[in-house]
Structure formats: structure tokens, C-alpha cells
Amino acid sequence: MAMLRLASRPVVILSSLFFPGASPPSISALTRPYTLSSSIISRAFLRPPAASLSAAATAAAPAPQLSEPPGSAPHGELDPSYLSCSMPGKRLRVAVLLSGGVDSSVALRLLRAAGHSCTAFYLKIWFQEDFENFWSECPWEEDLKYAKAVCEQVDVPLEVVHLTDEYWENVVSYIIEEYRSGRTPNPDVLCNTRIKFGAFMDAINSMEYDFIASGHYAKVVHSSNHIDNASELKLSEDMVKDQTYFLSHLSQAQLKRLIFPLGCISKNEVRKLAARFDLPNQDRKDSQGICFLGKIKFSEFVARHIGEMEGIILEAETGDFLGNHRGFWFYTIGQRQGLRLPGGPWYVVEKDTKNNVVFVSRNYFSVDKRRRLFRVGSLKWLIGAPPTEISQLQCKVRHGAGFYNCSLSLELGENGQEDVAVVQLPEDDQGLAAGQFTAFYQDRTCIGSGVILESWNDQGFPVCQKALEIARMEDKSKLGKPVKIKVKPEGTVG
Known part of the structure; x- marks a missing residue:
């Protein structure tokens, strides 16, 4: 057993993972309740939130004007359509997740323009200190600087929330376990479910906020009876930026408490509003990378x-x-x-995680390599139960504008308890990867999601017997030097 001490936490790599007989960890970690540090409140909030609006005061409050309140927009009235996803006319107390980026900053300003009382919250996690020595200054310091400047423009209080332990226990440990097992997790889905709208939501439960808002591109449609009837997660107006895929594993209880002000406008309009509001971060580029990793490259994280x-x-x-x-x-x-192989393009087609072998091919997109039937586990339905009509759905197997029409059937998983969905696509998708999420839709409504399991069509890419035998060799030094790769023949499918 080898131990690497990384940052302040020991990470253990079990040698049994690389030899026959080792069994990969179960993805049931997704179904376990996340953990919340008992000390988060005492060390998270710099000052108490503003006084709560009473129910009577909320009901009696006049509808806000569509013209911006002081400090919201200096150049005339906003088009009412910009506020369509901000619940105008209700005078709510809203906790706004503010990252320092343009999207969440515009979301805050739209909520203010809709007449709501807002408090901004910046979530600070351990990654930001862990990788501090990669740059001349901590990347989170710039984010927090912009978040403060945005709040100061409109006199909105800003609180810093430390979620170090929560992020490690509920997201990072799961990501590491999945990669060790040869699967490809999606940390952004876990961030939303367990941190932004999990640990943080629980931390402010006693503070009597009506809703939590963020800069996600998605819509939430709340029923008139907000307590008893289900809320719906709808596609954003901007189909390219739509982020319902990353929100598809939320629970109904979480969804009921969310507002996404950007769900009714496009990214281009968000940029224009940032300039109109004269935001201090209006020229910042969109953040890239894994969830909260920011500038950290995936390879550095791994x-x-x-x-x-x-x-x-x-x-x-x-x-x-x-x-x-x-x-x-x-x-x-x-x-x-x-x-880094010549004569390509080469693609990873299979992995032997027990023997640490990667199989590649130049024929990944060959017509005989089918990828249209796969299984999905750890299912979570936003309405609490599977849809009644499962023969004509749509699904996304990755973030982006592309959908597939699909049908699914439900069967019991290996444990005999949890449902597994068998998903049928009308065409092949060569990028299906175990550990990624599949989100399901009915028209423009996201109804739930699950995690892609290891097998589809009862097998993966066909690996020849010789390759399998070499992979099992204990002493691979006997292989000598790599072969000289021949140039791929012209016209070959790849």
C-alpha cells in the first residue's frame, strides 16, 4: 500500500486496485446523505443577516416598479422580460450565491431590480488554499475582490462561507474514488447537489430566507401553492448555455427553494446587462474547469x-x-x-483498472462499434417517482445543447432494491463514459437523472484476446520497446 500526502490530507492508493481480484467501489456513495460540519455557522458568517420580513409585511408589500431601484440600473427602465425569472412583485428575502463572475453578479442585480431584499454569499473551499503556490496570488482573492465590489455598488451585504470540510467529504473524496475505479465522475453535478444547494442550503435554514438564487442558466417554475405542489426545472432560454444537466440530480425539496434569474435571458444579454449596470467585473472571462477548481487544470488535480x-x-x-x-x-x-501517439488520431476505448492498462484504437467511430444501449443507476426523479410515460423521452449524456430522443425501461439493480434504467438511443454515441450523468427530459422540463454504469450492449469496445493476455502479464518489462506505429491508411474510418 502506497501513501501520498497531498496538501494536509493523506490520500491512500491501494495496490489491490491494480491487480486481478480487486473490486471497484460502488457508486452508492451518491445515495448516501452528505455530511455537514457542525462548525460551519460559527465560523462562516461575518455578521448576522438583515432582519427578516414578516409574512404580513411580505403580503402587504407593494409590487416593485419595473424601473430599477437606486443603484440597480443607471440608464432607464429594464425590459420586463429580463425580470421574468426573478419573481417580480413578491418582495422576497433572497440569499444570492456570488462567485465574483459576471453571471452571478447580473443575477444579483436583476433580483434587486425585481424589488427583493438580497444578501450575497461567497463560498470558500479548501482547493483555493491547497493550490495557492501555483500562482503568485491566490485565485480566490481576485474572485472575492470582485464580489465585494459588485455588492458595494448596490449596498448589498456580503458573507463569506467556509465549506472546506464539507467539500472534501461530499465531493472531492467521491471524485477521487471514481477516478481510481476507472470511471469519469461529474463534479459539477455533485457541487450543486451537495454543496451549493446542499450544505450551504442547510447552513442558512434558520435564517428565514425565502429563496436561494445563483447565476445558473435554467428556469424553476414554482406552483401557486409553493408548499404542496411540485416545482419544475425547465430549460433556459439560452440552449447553448443551459445548465439543467448540472442541476438534474437535485431533490424536489431543494428545487422548491431556488430562483435562477438568468433562465429567461441569453448569455449575450447578460453581457449587455453587465455593461449597462457598469459592473466592475463586466469584462471578466467566463470561468472554466472542474466546479470550484477554477484555473486548476484537470491533470493537476488528478x-x-x-x-x-x-x-x-x-x-x-x-x-x-x-x-x-x-x-x-x-x-x-x-x-x-x-x-502522445503518432499516426493518429487515437482514442481511449477501454481501461483495465486492475492492471493499469489503457487500450486505444484508431477505429473508435467504426460502424460496428455500437454505443446506443446503456444502463443508468443512482436514479433521482425531481418529482419523486419515475415518469409514467417512459417510451418517448429526451436525454442528455453530457452538458451542451445536444439532445437524444430516447426510451427507457426500469429494472432492479444487482442489489435487488435500487432501480436501474436501460436507455435506448436512436443512434450511436461514442462518448458514453461510466460515471457520467444522463439527464432525462419531457419536452422542456428536466425530470431527473442518473449515473451511467459500466456496461452497454452487454460489452464495451471489443478488445482482442492477445491484448487482454498482455494486460494480465505481471512482468511487463518483457515487452521491450514499443512497436513502431504505422501511418493509418487513407480513407479509414476513425
């Missing part, structure tokens, strides 16, 4: 928290030894970047 272990790369069809890699956890099915 190397720092799992380490590296050299393994071999084999051609799936021939078993030829093509080269070496840094560890199977750096690669996902369908990946072509980072292989």
Missing part, C-alpha cells in the same frame, strides 16, 4: 490527489505495445488528447 503510476498502452485490435501512460485515471473513454 496528479496532486491520486498521484501517478506508469502503465502501458495497447492497441485494442492487435495487442501491440504502443507506449506508456501516467495512470489509467488520467483517461476517459473516447479521449484523444494526451496520448
